[in-house]
Amino acid sequence: MSLTAAPTKDTEYTEIGKKSLIHDPRSGNDNKITLARARGSRVWDDQGQEYLDFTSQAWSNNLGANDPRVVEAAIAQLREITHARPNFNTAVLLELTAKLREITPGDLNRIGYCLHGSLAVEMAIKLAFKNKPGANNLIVLQDAYHGRSITTMAASWPHPNNPFLAISPRFTRVPHPDPYRPRLGMDIEAESKLCLHLLEETITKGVDGSVAAIMLEPIMGNGGHIVLPVSFHKGVRDICNRHGIVLIWDEIQSCFGRTGAMFAADYYGIQPDIMTFGKGIGGGFPLAGIFASDKLNGFDAGEDALTFGQFPVAMAAAVATVDAIISDKLCDNARRLGEYATERLLEMAKHRKLIGHVRGPGLFVSIELVKDRASKEPACKAAEEVYRRGVQKGVLFGDSRYAGLGNLIKLKPPLDCTIADMSTALDVLDEVLASIEADNIA
Ligand SMILES: Cc1ncc(COP(=O)(O)O)c(C=O)c1O
Incomplete structure (x- = not known):
């Protein structure tokens, strides 16, 4: 519908803008904070x-927001060239690629770019299938999150009422170990073994045809912050080697220092065949x-x-970001x-008592809120309140609304966050939890 009269005041633009946004316009847009400015660990x-x-x-501003080095690098690039289609190279594309090669684990020396994590995952899937002609299966983990394109939604935790199923590719989901909720009272190592066994059985008996790739997040993020044990990663690597399957690690959330290591592959000491990256590399x-x-x-x-897949301004920002992450020793700070x-x-x-479990590593931090530590029943209302009361006290905690797993509170500040700011946020969290417990909300 077109507007009949041009808005005259900022407030009118605000109202019309809010009503016109197509993403979730009726449920929640009015409660969204409108951000105006950002510096380091702060926004206004x-x-x-x-x-x-x-x-x-x-979890994308690994380097604090609007770092002057990134802003200056982007402005300098803006003055030179802002767009080049993929048929051309740019100096900054080659510079970034050469720099990244110096820090990628093992033999991960070939690099491709796009602008969104979901598309990076699609690129990884395409490359795996290209290298396994004739294969017709991709295996993913049950609580995975790989993005919001049609393909990556299909590769993620079954989305409730996914309206795109009719046109979605079908992937095979396998169970994975969960240190907080191991199956049948097993310890995590026994569960890890069982899941590896089921994975191998799925490859040999659970699918028709052959498997191109197994794709997983080394530390599962949006599907519930599940820290997979090293034994599971070693076992999956071994299975991929034995069956000639490409191992894809989706490091979009864990890359560039978030875990306290440059990549989760370094943290675990495991080498995937393809690794995706995103979020933290671009300095915003x-x-x-x-x-x-x-x-x-x-x-x-x-x-x-992709037309804009090698956006020179983002590349220049990334060169400055990666330089800063290294020179400021932000992996050490995150750890x-x-x-x-x-x-x-x-x-x-x-x-x-609301805190059921505390998870890391590095600044990949969250707590799981539970109604009761024995039953581990998720305390979703309490988590919503933590977010709401945190906002009132000037702290934005990460919440998780994905697929009904709403009981995690995430603390994932920039990697150059100070101990004073961390301490303030933790004090606020403690106060807020105390008030929620006092109000009997779970
Ligand atoms: C592990 C993982 N993969 C893929 C994505 C999708 O990235 P984007 O939102 O940039 O498409 C995300 C985003 O949260 C993610 O955490």
């Missing part, structure tokens, strides 16, 4: 209210892509080309600050 809304941002905006600019093993064939013309946060959360759990 359009009313000038300041918040500590412990979401890093979808959209950038994602894949690192692939030298052993794999690359794409031929026309197989993977140290993460240890401080998890120790304090474990301490907090002694007197806040």
Whole structure:
């Protein structure tokens, strides 16, 4: 519907803008904070209210928001060239690629780019199938999250009422170990073994045809922050080797220092064949892509080309971001600050019974809220309240609304967050949990 009269005041634009956005316009848009400014670990809304941002905006500002080095690099690039289609190289594309090669694990020396994690996952899937002609299966984990394109939604945790199923590819989901909720009272190592056994049986008996790839997040993020044990990763690597299957690690959330190591592959000491990256690399600019093993064939013309896929401004921002993550030793900071946060959360759990479990590593931190520690029943209402009361006290905690798993509170600030800001956020969390417990909300 077109507008009949042009809005005259900012407030009218705000109202018309809110009503016109197509994403979830009726449920919740009015409650969204309108952000106006960001610096480091802080954001300000359009009313000038300041918040500590412990979401890093979808865990993407690994380097604090609007870092001057990134802003300057982007501006300098803006003055030179802002767009080049994939038929051309740019100097900054080659510079970034050469720099990334120096830090990618093992033989992951081939690099491809796009602007969104979901498309990076699609690129990884395409490359796996390209390298396994005739294969017709892709195996994913049951609580996976790989994005919001049609393909990556299908590869993720079964989305309730997914309206796109009719046109979605079908993937095979296998169980994975869950340290907090192991099956049948098993310990995590026994569960890891069982899941590996079921994975291998699925490959040999559970699918028709052959398997191109197994794709997983090394630390599962949006599907419930599940820290997979190293034994499971070693076992999956071994199964892929034995069956000639490509191993894809989706590191979009764990890459560039979030776990306290540059990549989760370094953290676990495991080498995938393809690794996706996104979020933290761009310093706030959209950038994602894949690192692939030298052993794999690359794409031929026309197989993977996106008009804006090699956005020079995002590349320049990424060069500055990666330089800063290295020179500021942000992996070390993430590790140290993460240890401080998890120790304090474990301490907090002694007197806040809502806290069922504390998870890391690095600044990949969350707590799971439960109604009761024995039953581990998720305390979703309490989690909603933590978010709401946190906002009132000037801290944005990460919440998780994905697929009804709404009982996680995530603390994922930029990796250059200070101990003072972490301490403030933890004090607020403690206060907020105390008030929620006092109000008997679970
Ligand atoms: C592991 C993982 N893969 C893929 C994606 C999708 O990335 P994007 O939202 O940039 O498409 C996400 C986003 O949260 C993610 O966490």
